[in-house]
Amino acid sequence: MVTVIFVFIGESMNERPLIPVAQYLRMSTDYQEYSLENQRAALALYASEHGMTIVQTYSDPGCSGLELKRRPGLRQLLQDVVSKPLFQAVIVYDVSRWGRFQDPDEAAHYEFVCKSVGIPVHYSSELFVNDGSPASVLLKQLKRTMAGEYSRELGVKVYAGAKRLVEMGHKMGGTAGFGLRRCLVSADGRRQVLEKGQRKTQTTDRVALVPGPASEVKIVREMFQLVAERGFRPGGIVRLLNSRGIRNSDGKLWAHQSVTWILTNPKYTGINVWGRTTSRLHTKVRSVPQNDWVSRDGAFEPLIDRALFDRVQHCLAHRTVRQSNDELLEDLRKLWKKKGKLSKQLVASSDLTPCPYTYVHRFGGLVAAYELIGYKVKRDSNAKLLHRNYWNRLRDELLTSFQTALPNRVRIVRLINLKKSMLLIDGSIPCTVIICPAQITAYGQRRWLIRTSKSEQYYPSLLCVLDSDNSRISRMYLCPPAGRTHDFTKRECDPWFGENIRIRSIDQLCSELLKISRNHPIPSSGLVAKTVKQLKPKQ
Numbered sequence: 001m002v003t004v005i006f007v008f009i010g011e012s013m014n015e016r017p018l019i020p021v022a023q024y025l026r027m028s029t030d031y032q033e034y035s036l037e038n039q040r041a042a043l044a045l046y047a048s049e050h051g052m053t054i055v056q057t058y059s060d061p062g063c064s065g066l067e068l069k070r071r072p073g074l075r076q077l078l079q080d081v082v083s084k085p086l087f088q089a090v091i092v093y094d095v096s097r098w099g100r101f102q103d104p105d106e107a108a109h110y111e112f113v114c115k116s117v118g119i120p121v122h123y124s125s126e127l128f129v130n131d132g133s134p135a136s137v138l139l140k141q142l143k144r145t146m147a148g149e150y151s152r153e154l155g156v157k158v159y160a161g162a163k164r165l166v167e168m169g170h171k172m173g174g175t176a177g178f179g180l181r182r183c184l185v186s187a188d189g190r191r192q193v194l195e196k197g198q199r200k201t202q203t204t205d206r207v208a209l210v211p212g213p214a215s216e217v218k219i220v221r222e223m224f225q226l227v228a229e230r231g232f233r234p235g236g237i238v239r240l241l242n243s244r245g246i247r248n249s250d251g252k253l254w255a256h257q258s259v260t261w262i263l264t265n266p267k268y269t270g271i272n273v274w275g276r277t278t279s280r281l282h283t284k285v286r287s288v289p290q291n292d293w294v295s296r297d298g299a300f301e302p303l304i305d306r307a308l309f310d311r312v313q314h315c316l317a318h319r320t321v322r323q324s325n326d327e328l329l330e331d332l333r334k335l336w337k338k339k340g341k342l343s344k345q346l347v348a349s350s351d352l353t354p355c356p357y358t359y360v361h362r363f364g365g366l367v368a369a370y371e372l373i374g375y376k377v378k379r380d381s382n383a384k385l386l387h388r389n390y391w392n393r394l395r396d397e398l399l400t401s402f403q404t405a406l407p408n409r410v411r412i413v414r415l416i417n418l419k420k421s422m423l424l425i426d427g428s429i430p431c432t433v434i435i436c437p438a439q440i441t442a443y444g445q446r447r448w449l450i451r452t453s454k455s456e457q458y459y460p461s462l463l464c465v466l467d468s469d470n471s472r473i474s475r476m477y478l479c480p481p482a483g484r485t486h487d488f489t490k491r492e493c494d495p496w497f498g499e500n501i502r503i504r505s506i507d508q509l510c511s512e513l514l515k516i517s518r519n520h521p522i523p524s525s526g527l528v529a530k531t532v533k534q535l536k537p538k539q
Helices: 036-049 072-081 104-116 134-167 214-230 234-243 256-263 306-316 325-339 344-349 356-363 366-373 383-405 495-499 506-519 525-531
Strands: 019-027 052-061 090-092 121-123 180-185 191-194 206-211 272-274 294-296 410-415 422-425 429-436 438-440 446-451 461-466 473-479 487-491 501-503 532-534
Touching: 019 036, 019 072, 036 052, 036 090, 052 072, 072 104, 104 121, 104 134, 134 272, 134 294, 214 234, 214 256, 214 306, 234 256, 256 306, 325 344, 325 356, 325 366, 344 356, 344 438, 356 366, 383 410, 383 422, 383 429, 383 461, 383 506, 422 506, 429 446, 429 506, 446 461, 473 506, 501 506
Parallel strands: 019 052, 019 090, 090 121, 429 461
Antiparallel strands: 180 191, 180 206, 272 294, 410 422, 410 532, 422 429, 438 446, 446 487, 461 473, 473 501
């Protein structure tokens, strides 16, 4: 009798293939005990012990577990789960890493989304097995509630700690504001002024406010004096500062809100104020009653005295937000009587009236407010058409002047599907010409409208910026092909103007277009020849 023995070398017949899984990692701060590396190591060990292999990773570093919208990693995980994923399960470190939602049912919903498509969720460090048994369901719901309660209790402790520091005279986050600077105060009393973007490096360091440059301090004091002594409104101060070319702390033009914030902020009198608004647990931001603010008198060196600040608050008590509709209409009547007519530009630039947006908010529009005071608007249905025809005439005159200057290099052409004329340089390089009219915003600021059509998006553009009266072309800029349509406005100080090429002559335009044609794809000359036709220059 012969006995045959089969020896299997390699993989055992009872060994099962590894289950492909995805891991989800979350850490709300860089100081947490459970860092992403610790979670990653624990999940790798759990996967190896349970016959799993991690094929995909989703993570939310530095993200709070209170809201789904602030967690791109979890959102992507849920999106992939419902669209035929490459994994068969999801593993998470514990219930709190999945989320600290204030409503525990929200966390249950996201887990159910995974389970409903056959993707179970495993918690590697929990004592229970997430198998759907009554005990695991009860423990899991309790863990979810505890996770949300932990965030609420932590918020109470953080608020108490911040309140104590404010009452000691320290600043709690945020920018210093115009006219002020942040000063780092170390534990041994050393002081150092922080520049924009700089932060403290030691947890024991504190931040206080100190006066900024003398020029900014002078402007802040002038703001308060204009209101207290000359009866200026915030809108009038905005127009005054912008007309002088003065920029705010961000290097931008002043707006009504930024001026009002300075005029109503007690920190300019040396009072450290915190908690004027609240958004605990990522709820909607809401204002806090003044009696509940946290403050400390004499915390900083004041820029203005308290008596002047109180006078300004008394004057601002009658500002637009507290005016009735009848008072707003009466201001409009005064402007009408003074100027003899009304317009959006007059309302925006006058110190007698608030900004036009106020009338839009209260009455639905300036025209509606005009009707309430008896002012008849001369409605000219052809006004826009007249403006458009005038701007088209400006464009045609410019094109004709270019062709007259260089008749051998410049032609005036037009796309078949576009009525506007355009330039063709050296028979192969097209260039659209766009008129950019000036507009007045609700705050009296001047902007220029830039608008291109779909047919012009693949060609270089010569932007012709009109003057403040929209009567003539003041300057020109050459822009490379954008590959998309434009419909936006630009301010006078916008760096966008400096980033593009300022054109001062037709020779410069031709040379710059040659450079652009080498670096940007422009429709070939053959294609242009088929889609354009020659126009006769206007006499």
